[in-house]
Amino acid sequence: xxxxxxxxxxxxxxxxxxxxxxxxxxxxxxxxxxxxxxxxxxxxxxxxxxxxxxxxxxxxxxxxxxxxxxxxxxxxxxxxxxxxxxxxxxxxxxxxxxxxxxxxxxxxxxxxxx
Amino acid sequence: xxxxxxxxxxxxxxxxxxxxxxxxxxxxxxxxxxxxxxxxxxxxxxxxxxxxxxxxxxxxxxxxxxxxxxxxxxxxxxxxxxxxxxxxxxxxxxxxxxxxxxxxxxxxxxxxxx
Numbered sequence: 192x193x194x195x196x197x198x199x200x201x202x203x204x205x206x207x208x209x210x211x212x213x214x215x216x217x218x219x220x221x222x223x224x225x226x227x228x229x230x231x232x233x234x235x236x237x238x239x240x241x242x243x244x245x246x247x248x249x250x251x252x253x254x255x256x257x258x259x260x261x262x263x264x265x266x267x268x269x270x271x272x273x274x275x276x277x278x279x280x281x282x283x284x285x286x287x288x289x290x291x292x293x294x295x296x297x298x299x300x301x302x303x304x305x
Numbered sequence: 306x307x308x309x310x311x312x313x314x315x316x317x318x319x320x321x322x323x324x325x326x327x328x329x330x331x332x333x334x335x336x337x338x339x340x341x342x343x344x345x346x347x348x349x350x351x352x353x354x355x356x357x358x359x360x361x362x363x364x365x366x367x368x369x370x371x372x373x374x375x376x377x378x379x380x381x382x383x384x385x386x387x388x389x390x391x392x393x394x395x396x397x398x399x400x401x402x403x404x405x406x407x408x409x410x411x412x413x414x415x416x417x418x419x
Contacts, residue, residue, distance in 0.1 A: 194348070226409070233309070234349075234395060234409035247406060282349065294407060296341075296349035 193217065195297035197283050203303045209271040212300045216265070216285030222246075223266050224286075224294065225258060229279040237281075240266060252277075273304045307332035307398050309410035317416045318386050326381040326413050328370075328396030335401040338379040340370055341409075344392045352394070355379065356401070366390070391417045 196215045204210050216223045225237040237256070238248040242263035251258070255274070260266040270277050280301050284294040308331045318324060330336060340352040353364025360372040370381045379396060396410040 224407075231314075231411070233411045236406045236408065239404070239406060241404075246404060250406070284349075293351045293354070294341075294349075298348045 195285050195295050197297035197300045201301045205305050207272045212268045212281050214266045214283030220285035220287050222286040224284045226282040227279050275304050278304045307408045309396050309398050311410035311413050313413045315414045319418050321385045324383040324386045328379045329377050330398040337399050339397040340381050341395045342392050386417050388417045388419045
């Protein structure tokens with residue numbers, strides 16, 4: 192069974208540019224989550240999809256971040272325009288049931304904004 | 306809102322030493338608790354979880370954790386560490402019932418010296 196896959200694994204962009212991160216959850220997992228970790232700090236919740244609907248987007252930093260999950264399959268997280276403080280590792284996770292069960296994580300997408 | 310504190314940021318142990326990583330959470334109600342581990346170059350994966358019942362839970366690779374409700378703690382233990390346990394360990398909490406986001410601590414880097 193394929194795990195959660197994320198692309199790209201590493202992206203280096205300049206301030207003001209746009210980056211789109213992609214996450215493919217485990218097949219059949221309705222729940223998809225985005226988290227972010229800034230160096231040395233906690234893994235911070237960004238948002239949660241149930242199928243194609245946003246269940247909770249309370250962690251999204253500001254309107255420069257846009258997440259979509261068309262058709263309830265893969266998800267994209269776009270940062271436009273990117274700022275220096277957006278640098279970090281963006282993790283995607285999926286689960287079959289609610290958050291009380293195990294989250295399956297991807298390897299993360301490292302974003303560096305120069 | 307819930308929060309998690311991991312007081313040890315970096316722990317260095319020799320092989321065969323015993324391990325205890327501290328985790329305290331803040332939340333007034335019933336919680337589910339998790340420890341996740343990230344080995345070098347790999348994705349985050351579940352080590353163990355507590356939902357209810359016996360407060361001493363056993364996970365993979367000989368790890369265990371004890372939920373002490375009165376102390377709001379969920380410390381991770383292993384009697385004898387191995388070099389292969391070198392990794393970063395994250396404690397996480399979510400309120401029980403329905404959908405609630407999983408909140409992570411800042412992580413503890415464990416380095417085991419052969």
